[in-house]
Amino acid sequence: MISTPATVADDNVLLRTTGLTRHFRLGGLLSRRMLHAVDDLDMVIHEREIVALVGESGSGKTTVARLLAMIYPPTRGDILYRGRSVHKLHSRKDVLWYRGEVPMVFQDPYSAMNPVFRVAHGVMRNLKLHRRDLDGAQQREEAERVFDIVGLNPAADMLRKFPYEMSGGQRQRVGFAQALAVRPKLILADEPVSMLDVSIRAGILNMMARLRAEEETSILYITHDIASARYVADRIIVMYAGHAVEQGPTEVVLSRPKHPYTRLLLSAVPDPREKAVPVSADSGEPPRVIDPGEGCRFRQRCPYAIDKCATVTPLPRPMGPAHDAACHVAVPDVVDGDEAGTAGEWRRTPAPADQSLFG
Amino acid sequence: MSTATIAAETEPIEVVAGTRSQSAFARFTRAILRNRKASAGTVILLILVLLAIFPGVIARDDPEAAIYGQNLGPSAQHLLGTTQLGQDVFSQLIWGTRLTLIVTVVVSALATVISMVIGVSAAYIGGLTDRSLSLLTDIFLIIPTLPLLIVLASYLPPGSVTMIVVLTLTSWAFQARQLRSQGLSLRARDFLSAAKVRGERTSYIIFVEIIPTMTSLIVASFLGLSVFVVGFAAGLQFLGLGNSTELTWGTMLYYAQQGGALEAGNAWWALAPGAAVAFMGAGFALVNYAFDEIGNPALRPVRKRRARTTA
Amino acid sequence: MPEPLLEVENLSVSYLTDTADIRAVEKVNLSVQAGEFLGIVGESGCGKSTLLFAIAQLLSPPAEVTSGRVVFRGQDLVRLTDNELRLVRWRDYSVVMQSAMNALNPMKSIGAQFKDTMRAHERVSANAIRTRSAEVLHLVGIDATHLESYPHQLSGGMRQRAMIAMALLFTPQLVIMDEPTSALDVVAQRSLMTQIKELQQKLGFAVMFVTHDMSVIANYSDRLMVMYAGQVAEIGATRSIFERPLHPYSKGLLDAFPSVRGPRRPLTGIPGSPPDLGRPPTGCRFHPRCSEVMTQCLTTEPELFSVEATEVRCLLYADSAEPAVAR
Numbered sequence: 003m004i005s006t007p008a009t010v011a012d013d014n015v016l017l018r019t020t021g022l023t024r025h026f027r028l029g030g031l032l033s034r035r036m037l038h039a040v041d042d043l044d045m046v047i048h049e050r051e052i053v054a055l056v057g058e059s060g061s062g063k064t065t066v067a068r069l070l071a072m073i074y075p076p077t078r079g080d081i082l083y084r085g086r087s088v089h090k091l092h093s094r095k096d097v098l099w100y101r102g103e104v105p106m107v108f109q110d111p112y113s114a115m116n117p118v119f120r121v122a123h124g125v126m127r128n129l130k131l132h133r134r135d136l137d138g139a140q141q142r143e144e145a146e147r148v149f150d151i152v153g154l155n156p157a158a159d160m161l162r163k164f165p166y167e168m169s170g171g172q173r174q175r176v177g178f179a180q181a182l183a184v185r186p187k188l189i190l191a192d193e194p195v196s197m198l199d200v201s202i203r204a205g206i207l208n209m210m211a212r213l214r215a216e217e218e219t220s221i222l223y224i225t226h227d228i229a230s231a232r233y234v235a236d237r238i239i240v241m242y243a244g245h246a247v248e249q250g251p252t253e254v255v256l257s258r259p260k261h262p263y264t265r266l267l268l269s270a271v272p273d274p275r276e277k278a279v280p281v282s283a284d285s286g287e288p289p290r291v292i293d294p295g296e297g298c299r300f301r302q303r304c305p306y307a308i309d310k311c312a313t314v315t316p317l318p319r320p321m322g323p324a325h326d327a328a329c330h331v332a333v334p335d336v337v338d339g340d341e342a343g344t345a346g347e348w349r350r351t352p353a354p355a356d357q358s359l360f361g
Numbered sequence: 362m363s364t365a366t367i368a369a370e371t372e373p374i375e376v377v378a379g380t381r382s383q384s385a386f387a388r389f390t391r392a393i394l395r396n397r398k399a400s401a402g403t404v405i406l407l408i409l410v411l412l413a414i415f416p417g418v419i420a421r422d423d424p425e426a427a428i429y430g431q432n433l434g435p436s437a438q439h440l441l442g443t444t445q446l447g448q449d450v451f452s453q454l455i456w457g458t459r460l461t462l463i464v465t466v467v468v469s470a471l472a473t474v475i476s477m478v479i480g481v482s483a484a485y486i487g488g489l490t491d492r493s494l495s496l497l498t499d500i501f502l503i504i505p506t507l508p509l510l511i512v513l514a515s516y517l518p519p520g521s522v523t524m525i526v527v528l529t530l531t532s533w534a535f536q537a538r539q540l541r542s543q544g545l546s547l548r549a550r551d552f553l554s555a556a557k558v559r560g561e562r563t564s565y566i567i568f569v570e571i572i573p574t575m576t577s578l579i580v581a582s583f584l585g586l587s588v589f590v591v592g593f594a595a596g597l598q599f600l601g602l603g604n605s606t607e608l609t610w611g612t613m614l615y616y617a618q619q620g621g622a623l624e625a626g627n628a629w630w631a632l633a634p635g636a637a638v639a640f641m642g643a644g645f646a647l648v649n650y651a652f653d654e655i656g657n658p659a660l661r662p663v664r665k666r667r668a669r670t671t672a
Numbered sequence: 673m674p675e676p677l678l679e680v681e682n683l684s685v686s687y688l689t690d691t692a693d694i695r696a697v698e699k700v701n702l703s704v705q706a707g708e709f710l711g712i713v714g715e716s717g718c719g720k721s722t723l724l725f726a727i728a729q730l731l732s733p734p735a736e737v738t739s740g741r742v743v744f745r746g747q748d749l750v751r752l753t754d755n756e757l758r759l760v761r762w763r764d765y766s767v768v769m770q771s772a773m774n775a776l777n778p779m780k781s782i783g784a785q786f787k788d789t790m791r792a793h794e795r796v797s798a799n800a801i802r803t804r805s806a807e808v809l810h811l812v813g814i815d816a817t818h819l820e821s822y823p824h825q826l827s828g829g830m831r832q833r834a835m836i837a838m839a840l841l842f843t844p845q846l847v848i849m850d851e852p853t854s855a856l857d858v859v860a861q862r863s864l865m866t867q868i869k870e871l872q873q874k875l876g877f878a879v880m881f882v883t884h885d886m887s888v889i890a891n892y893s894d895r896l897m898v899m900y901a902g903q904v905a906e907i908g909a910t911r912s913i914f915e916r917p918l919h920p921y922s923k924g925l926l927d928a929f930p931s932v933r934g935p936r937r938p939l940t941g942i943p944g945s946p947p948d949l950g951r952p953p954t955g956c957r958f959h960p961r962c963s964e965v966m967t968q969c970l971t972t973e974p975e976l977f978s979v980e981a982t983e984v985r986c987l988l989y990a991d992s993a994e995p996a997v998a999r
Contacts, residue, residue: 058857071558101560114551118573124555131560169945170716180559199715199884201928204941226857233930233939256932270862271932272887288857 016188016220017047017070017104021079024065028292038291039065041244042079044318047188052214052221054235054252056228056267060288061241063224067192070222071106072097083188102132105181109193111173115165121173122161124180125149132184148179151217152209171202178209188220189213195230207234228271232256237324240264243291243299246318250325258335260327262304298330306331402647409641413459420455424448424608432625442627445620450630453613454637461609461641464521464594468528469586475529476536477579481571483537484544485553486563495541501534514602524603528590536582543578547571577652584649588642595638610634675746676703677846677878678727678765683740685719685726688733692950696722698902699740701976706845709872709879711893711910713886713925717946719902720882721850727880728767728848729757744846762793765846766839768832771855775835776823782809782834783819790841808837811874812867829860833867840875848880853888865892887929890914898922901947901957908982918984920962956987964988 022043028035040062047053057063069076072088081088083100091097105128108114115121122145129141136144149157152175165173174194181189191210195203211234213219225231231238232252239249240261248261259265291299298304301311310330318326322335394400412419427446435442441450483494510527517523547553556570572579597603598611605612613634622630685697696719704710714720725731727742729749742749745764749757769775777785786805790796796804806816812833823831832852839847849868853861869892872879881889889896890910897907898919906919917923924942931937944961947953953960959969969987977989 058859071554073554073557098560101558106555106558108551108555110551114555116552116556116570116574118576124559127556127561128559171945180555184559200886201715201925201942202945204928204930204939205943207930207939208941228858229930229932232932233936266859268932270859272858272862272885272890273929273931273933 014049015046016049016084018082019043019045019070019079020082022066022069022076022081023078024062024069024074025077035292038244038294040069041291043241043246045239045246045249047220047222049187049220050214050218051237052210052223052235054231054238055222055224055241056226056231056238057241058226058288060243060290062244063226063241064192066241067106067190067222067224070104070190072100098131102184103187104190105184105186106190106192107174107177107181107194110197111170111177112165112197114177115173117165119164120161121163121165121168121176124176125161125183128180128183144183145179148182149176151182151213152176152179153205154179169202170198171205174198174206175209178206178213182213182217182219186219188222190222190224192224193226194223196225196227203230210234228256228267229273240267243288245299245328247300247329248321248325248327249318250322254322254325258322258325260321260325260332260334261300261329262306262331263300264327266303298328396651398647399651402644402649402651405640405644406648409458409462409644412455413462416456416459420449420452422449422452424452424456432620432622432627434627435629441629441633444616444627444630445622445625450613450627450633453608454610454633457608457610457613457634458637460521460607461591461594461611461638464524464528464609465587465591465641468525468532468590468594469583471525471529472533472586472590473536473579473583475533476582477540477572477575478567479533480537480540481544481567481575484541484548485567485571487548494537498534498537498541501530502538504531506531510597511600511602514597519602520604521607521609524594524597528594528597532586532590536586539582540575540578543575544571547574581649581652584645584652587645588649591638591641591645595634610637674705677706677708677745678704678880679741679743680727681741681743683723683726683742684738685722685731685735686738687735694949695952696735696902696949697726700899700902700904702897702904702907704846704878704880707872707876707878708895709869709881709889709893711889711896712880712882712899713884713889713896714899715884715925715946717901717949718899719949720884720899723899724848724850724880724882728765729761730767758793762789762839762844763842764844765848766842766844768835768839768847768849768852770851776831778823781820781822782826786819786838786841789838793842804841808840809834811840811871812837827860829856829864832856832860832864836864836868836871840871840877843875844877846878846880848882850882851884852881854883854885861888865889868892886925898925901952902949903957903985904976904983905958905986906982906984907976908984912980912982918979918982918989919958919986920964920988921958924961924963956985 022040022045023038024040025036025038027033028037043062043066045053045055055063055066068074070081070088072091075089083104088100091100116123125145125148126141129136129144133141133144145161146157149155149160154160154172154175160172168176177194178189194210195206198206207230210221210223214221221234223231223235228238235252237250238252238255240247240255240263242263248255248259248264255264256268259268289299289302296315297313298307298311298316301307304311308331314330316328316330318328319332320326320334321332325335425448427444427448429439429443429447429449431443431445431447433439433443439449439451441454443449444453479494479498483491483498509531513527514523517527553566553570556566561570594603595609595611595614598609599614599618601615603609603611603615605615611634614631617631617634620630622628680700680702683697683700684695687694687696698719700723702710712720712723722731722735725735726737727749729742729752731737737750740750744760747756747760749760752760776782780788783802783805786808787798787801790801790804802819805819809816809818814830814833814837818826818830818834823834826834832855835852836847853864856864865888868879871877881893883889886896893910895908896910896913898905898913898921900921906913906917906922913922914926917926921942924940928939928941930939942961947957947960955971956962956965956969956974959965962969966987972987974985974987974990976983976985979989
């Protein structure tokens, strides 16, 4: 079932999911209807990497975030963090270990902080729970340090503020500071800029890139905005109706999209700097996947659908080095005369342009 | 020390002038002073509390002393007249404040705490716990209060403690439902998921993250319940279910009825405790209204201000 | 140049509260010609929604129009009584709200709500209502059988299109839209915008479209107005503003959009946050965040200056241009 991700070098893999699935029962206890939020997701996140999980609402991306954050368990499949199966962690010690390495930043800066406490609360709690090696004074210092890193200066004053005294952008920085306080390996960022004004997003996106470089943290950047994904992410995973339909290095997927949905998404993204690209008259929307059968979930909207698409669920197939797409009709790139995917192991290296953008 | 700082944002929006990092208590006090209903209610309650603590300051006579003329009407020496046994009604009224207030406050506090713990736990933990706790709440809601009270009060030793126990048991359930509803609406708030994801225990989340955000609702529950309890307690005591040797406004009503105050010519003996109960209830109710208005600006009285309109 | 369909003159709106007077809209002038698509762009707190509500006469206390006129087809809407307003509303202009789920009654079918709307503004027979309802649904690409559907049975995009259909019941000359695409995904958004443009070309109505996301209307609006802190920062032809933004704020906004197709470049955004409208900065309201600030910007409030066909409120253009003629 897994193609390219399995051939990826294992030495710097932080997190790997295999066949990750989550269903929700609709209706009461006796109902048989199941909502398929996520089905059979295979993905990998390496150290010091930003992976974008891109999809519209209903694609399952938020469910993936919640699964990785252990908010609820998967219906099937596995999540391996540093080789250990996450949902088999039961002892408080093990659970705290995981939570201390994989924190989450939430979408809504206005609801992610308890309005009753000062903004230092979340940071201090994180330090108390996960940085027992520090004493009280050192914890206070560390809180100031992470506030400095995210640009909330002067840190000592900012720590004393209440959430209502801060703007949305500042609150979101607090969210990242909380995550940084535990010295994370992987930050799960669930649409961290979607609710912020456009002019403020750039600052947060730039900050995320610096976290990768200077704090050596990986970030799973969950978003519906493919343009910002392109800006910060090394790799991109496109989700549709609970399935990963395409994944690979960002520039490759965006310049040579193989899956028809990726192409549709790309053509629909508005760019103020260019004239509108004419879009095929598609007025469809992602389906709510309730008790689906076999077959590709995109077929009703797909201009390239063939008979097979209605009966056989497409599995990810290699399209190029480390690039795969789950589509019966997608045509792989041919690399150096070899069939793509057999051209040896792929080692993740950032494209040279990546680093220079962020100074 | 990392030097990766970003151009920090400048001063954020000053939402309300002069409220820099003020604690909730400071803001709360200011809000009370600015709201007329709250101020009036607070004054009433303060008066009652002072009377409860220092009754002797106003009422010089010993309330129990049956030394005066019987069934006298109001006069300069006896502002509200005397009882059938010759006790000064006014003194009784003032001295009765203490126990009445204590019973009311203790019952309300206990019932609020119980309903808070049960309601919020049910909402947050969900699942089987929620179902069992909700069932428990519903049972207590369905039980007919008055008959239960009468039965319990008859079997248990009469007195304030019984009264407190009995009233608490029968009044927590309603609040629990309310607090559960509020708790349910809070479940979706991200700061609770955030607490869970950072590894907090469930008990911590309930007591430190959820309940403090519900303070205004909890205080409002407490106040609303007090209005109800003060009347109910008095009513039970009037029926003779209290301890008639204790001095409260309810027992005064009991004796007034037994002693035929209205026929004997001292109507004030019956009316005064009733009015006092209403007075205390009004105090709680006014502060309660004010809480709603403070918490929800949409309910505040609209004071239209006309700006100068230039064409 | 023919009479404009809508002319807003010196409009100011304030929120009058106990603690402060918040001047959400400050002396805004704009005009909309028949059939024109005007985009109004700004971030949270700039006053664009308040402006829209003021024009549509939908303000409620503590918000109040404190000065100015909204002249629609010769009548000042601000000064009309409720009865007079009812004649104009929905027939000559209509409004599409931000979230269909908030604006549509979840307990009534779409058809029933269309009927309510029509009955509220005109005496029409049941037959005429049915015909017209089916017609407008068809216009937006929804099958007429959905007249019986309830809002929750429709997808987000369809609900939003139903809202637009409702706004077109009387074929108004002006349709005012408040962020109708913000709750939609990229593909549904693109589809809706295309639809609006087609309808506009077919039926000839003017559109006033308020959004925080410039890229949404980039390819659809004829003219664009950029708002900041309750004032007009820049207004002109859309293409001019995108190709050559004059106001530093417009420049900053445009630069803040990461591009999907063009070359990758560093994004800078705009430092700081929008000002407190109860106590706006002295001089130019944008000066604390401006990368091209000059000393006079701290004390002088800039007028709107004309630079070719664009008007911009910035002292950078004070010498080279003439002040825009006060209307």
